[in-house]
Amino acid sequence: MSKILVTGGLGFIGSHTVVELQKEGFEVVIIDNLSNSSINVLDGITAITGKKPIFEKLDLREKSAVQEFFKTHNDVKGVIHFAASKAVGESVENPLLYYENNINTLVYVLQELNKLKEANFIFSSSCTVYGQADELPITENAPVKPAESPYGNTKQIGEEIIKDTCKVSAQLNAIALRYFNPVGSHESALIGELPIGVPQNLVPFITQTAIGLREQLSVFGDDYPTEDGTCIRDYIHVVDLAKAHVVALQRLLAHKNETNFEVFNLGTGTGSSVLEVIKSFERVSGETLNYKIAPRRAGDVIAAYAHTEKANKVLGWKSDLTLDDAMASAWKWEKHIREQ
Ligand code: NAD
Numbered sequence: 623m624s625k626i627l628v629t630g631g632l633g634f635i636g637s638h639t640v641v642e643l644q645k646e647g648f649e650v651v652i653i654d655n656l657s658n659s660s661i662n663v664l665d666g667i668t669a670i671t672g673k674k675p676i677f678e679k680l681d682l683r684e685k686s687a688v689q690e691f692f693k694t695h696n697d698v699k700g701v702i703h704f705a706a707s708k709a710v711g712e713s714v715e716n717p718l719l720y721y722e723n724n725i726n727t728l729v730y731v732l733q734e735l736n737k738l739k740e741a742n743f744i745f746s747s748s749c750t751v752y753g754q755a756d757e758l759p760i761t762e763n764a765p766v767k768p769a770e771s772p773y774g775n776t777k778q779i780g781e782e783i784i785k786d787t788c789k790v791s792a793q794l795n796a797i798a799l800r801y802f803n804p805v806g807s808h809e810s811a812l813i814g815e816l817p818i819g820v821p822q823n824l825v826p827f828i829t830q831t832a833i834g835l836r837e838q839l840s841v842f843g844d845d846y847p848t849e850d851g852t853c854i855r856d857y858i859h860v861v862d863l864a865k866a867h868v869v870a871l872q873r874l875l876a877h878k879n880e881t882n883f884e885v886f887n888l889g890t891g892t893g894s895s896v897l898e899v900i901k902s903f904e905r906v907s908g909e910t911l912n913y914k915i916a917p918r919r920a921g922d923v924i925a926a927y928a929h930t931e932k933a934n935k936v937l938g939w940k941s942d943l944t945l946d947d948a949m950a951s952a953w954k955w956e957k958h959i960r961e962q
Pocket of ligand 1: 629630631632633634635636653654655656657658659680681682683703704705706707708723727746747748749801802803804823
């Protein structure tokens, strides 16, 4: 049973990935500083899998604590690195917080991995690296565009740091996974996206509006050059996304990677407009959503959806769940947390 470190493992994508890792028989150690998560998530994971992961409350910005961790857990076979700050707007207001939390932490973890005999590393990257791509669907070969925010920049710099480290490292093998738009939650509604602050993303805003926490959803722009005029994104169910991490890790553990730094898009390959997402929500929930059309928002790209061939053929993973599945699970989760 290989021991896997999941940083940020109590967060939205991390917690779902821990569940899938445990289902596949991995022993999981979670590091999280609870800056954007709750300790209760540990109970949710345990209730789903019947197994409590090891948990270390630790801030990865503390270099000495990271060093101590790896001294104790020197049998870690792989690391999935989710821990980061992720609010785009906040990153514009406080760039140094983002550079410290998303870059320093990455460097500290890589420094420790460099001391191991063999190290396998999965990095949470994002489709934001492509900006408004010139061609759709977006392949992994599409050029990386100048970042729109410090947050987006941390993902680009993060990939560069890993790539440079891999060039000179005999033992490090890494995969950067570029997520499109992760949505939904585990079907049990025991874990999901925690509602801390005003949601930055569409789906939690939809469910919070439907449950009465927010008065109205604003759809930013209906005059884009798309079929219904609203922006198009590739919404990927978080459980599918979590499974992709397990597949990527198994690829590295089995030495099946072609180079020691690989990049894969993780999306469904299908773009959905904001109005289509709203319709999907209304269809599966039976609710009518209160929304209005608002002016365009600065920085929004018109359309982004993944070319999935590389993930399908090379990684051997493809998404399985639909947008309706994701919206139904997100709604179930929203109702569950409000009942507590
Ligand atoms: P999240 O905020 O739910 O999870 C991140 C977790 O990391 C949280 O539990 C937080 O407490 C922890 N953390 C943050 N800084 C830490 C530190 N210094 N030390 C220890 N723990 C720390 O976010 P998420 O949505 O699960 O995203 C996970 C990763 O995926 C992030 O790197 C994010 O940038 C990336 N990503 C997310 C999305 C998305 O839409 N959710 C899209 C693309 C990429």
